[in-house]
Amino acid sequence: MKMKMEFSALLLVFLSSFLHSSNAVSWPDPPDWQQKPQMARYLSHFADWGVVAAVSPEYSLMPFGTIQSFADGTLKNSTGVPYFYISPMSDTYHNIQYNNSVALTISQAESDYCTKKGYDPEEPLCARLTLFGKMEPVKNSAELKLAKRFLFTRHPAMQNWPKGHGWLVHALRISGVCLLDFYGGASHISLSDYYAAKP
Amino acid sequence: MKMKMEFSALLLVFLSSFLHSSNAVSWPDPPDWQQKPQMARYLSHFADWGVVAAVSPEYSLMPFGTIQSFADGTLKNSTGVPYFYISPMSDTYHNIQYNNSVALTISQAESDYCTKKGYDPEEPLCARLTLFGKMEPVKNSAELKLAKRFLFTRHPAMQNWPKGHGWLVHALRISGVCLLDFYGGASHISLSDYYAAKP
Numbered sequence: 001m002k003m004k005m006e007f008s009a010l011l012l013v014f015l016s017s018f019l020h021s022s023n024a025v026s027w028p029d030p031p032d033w034q035q036k037p038q039m040a041r042y043l044s045h046f047a048d049w050g051v052v053a054a055v056s057p058e059y060s061l062m063p064f065g066t067i068q069s070f071a072d073g074t075l076k077n078s079t080g081v082p083y084f085y086i087s088p089m090s091d092t093y094h095n096i097q098y099n100n101s102v103a104l105t106i107s108q109a110e111s112d113y114c115t116k117k118g119y120d121p122e123e124p125l126c127a128r129l130t131l132f133g134k135m136e137p138v139k140n141s142a143e144l145k146l147a148k149r150f151l152f153t154r155h156p157a158m159q160n161w162p163k164g165h166g167w168l169v170h171a172l173r174i175s176g177v178c179l180l181d182f183y184g185g186a187s188h189i190s191l192s193d194y195y196a197a198k199p
Numbered sequence: 200m201k202m203k204m205e206f207s208a209l210l211l212v213f214l215s216s217f218l219h220s221s222n223a224v225s226w227p228d229p230p231d232w233q234q235k236p237q238m239a240r241y242l243s244h245f246a247d248w249g250v251v252a253a254v255s256p257e258y259s260l261m262p263f264g265t266i267q268s269f270a271d272g273t274l275k276n277s278t279g280v281p282y283f284y285i286s287p288m289s290d291t292y293h294n295i296q297y298n299n300s301v302a303l304t305i306s307q308a309e310s311d312y313c314t315k316k317g318y319d320p321e322e323p324l325c326a327r328l329t330l331f332g333k334m335e336p337v338k339n340s341a342e343l344k345l346a347k348r349f350l351f352t353r354h355p356a357m358q359n360w361p362k363g364h365g366w367l368v369h370a371l372r373i374s375g376v377c378l379l380d381f382y383g384g385a386s387h388i389s390l391s392d393y394y395a396a397k398p
Contacts, residue, residue, distance in 0.1 A: 024311055025311075025314055048319075049306065049308055049320035049321065051252065051264050051304045053253075053264035053302075055262055056302075059331055059375060062301075062302060063252035063254055063262050063300065063301055063302050064252060064302050064331075065251075065329060066304070066327075066329070067304065067308070067320060067321065067325075067327040069319055069321035085321070089384070091377075091385065101262065102262055103255075103258075103261060103262050107266045109247075109266070109309070110308070110309070112223055112224075115223070115224055118356075120247075120354050121248035122248065122267060122268035122284070123356060123360075126266075128265075130263060130265070132258055132263070155319050155321070157322060158319065158321075161322075176258060
């Protein structure tokens with residue numbers, strides 16, 4: 001009887017330990033902070049969402065950040081190009097119809113890394129990336145097929161989102177890469193270095 | 200011997216269970232989605248960080264989102280006013296010197312809630328809040344004292360950040376509250392409702 005109880009307790013704690021780890025968003029270990037292009041690609045690959053900053057025609061042309069899920073590949077491969085699934089009903093879409101110059105901002109605090117390490121989200125050691133560029137609808141059919149595969153693999157829920165919302169696949173055509181992952185100020189990474197690196 | 204091993208295993212799993220839960224960012228249960236002002240106050244109170252979208256004088260007046268920690272109170276009380284600790288060396292500071300009209304965007308995905316519930320970060324059930332307003336330095340000495348207490352309580356690391364960086368306490372003076380926490384589009388919450396609610 002006593003042994004049975006002990007076993008049940010063990011089982012419960014085991015299960016709760018798995019539950020906890022599945023609730024936290026864990027990414028693989030990051031590259032070294034000195035490997036700037038790799039760190040940029042790490043953030044744009046493993047993050048599932050970010051804030052798209054744009055100018056809002058609805059709010060007197062004020063800056064407006066909207067939450068968007070994205071994917072630059074399946075988990076196993078990475079292109080560096082963030083693809084989005086945007087409904088014409090959304091604020092993001094209204095903003096980019098007015099002006100498609102946007103910035104996508106990602107924080108390492110989206111994973112459990114910074115909490116685990118005890119880094120405040122504003123500290124440079126809790127890395128962050130801003131990708132500047134133009135948000136454009138994907139028209140090429142080969143790229144569209146690929147982008148949909150990336151999005152539906154990383155965000156399975158998207159496949160069931162209401163068809164009536166007219167979801168459109170967009171790509172952020174990056175023109176600037178700004179990374180802060182250590183003390184001493186942000187790094188500006190060239191597009192060729194960014195695309196040549198692996199996450 | 201066997202019992203000793205069982206006990207050790209139990210202890211290990213117990214410890215790992217605590218480790219897991221401390222790595223995930225957990226907030227208390229959210230209010231009902233119909234309680235819009237409460238939900239807005241819930242997000243601005245329990246979030247530790249957000250993205251400040253502004254116009255960038257450095258990047259050809261493009262929108263630029265920067266990561267900022269903030270606090271609207273200690274964990275036990277809440278004012279609804281997000282306070283920030285901003286260094287004049289930062290991109291955020293450069294942006295607001297040019298134009299202090301900004302938006303602060305927060306996602307419930309910063310906590311473990313959306314992962315736990317199986318909500319994709321772009322789904323409305325994974326709530327998000329954008330506060331529009333002007334980012335202003337706090338000058339009143341009573342408010343400054345209060346804001347520092349909020350910031351240092353919620354972000355203990357701030358007390359040890361290098362003095363030479365000239366940290367300045369800022370407040371977001373909110374002019375608009377935009378919340379998405381359910382299907383059917385965003386809600387625009389009046390300032391009086393926002394400030395009257397409790398998280």
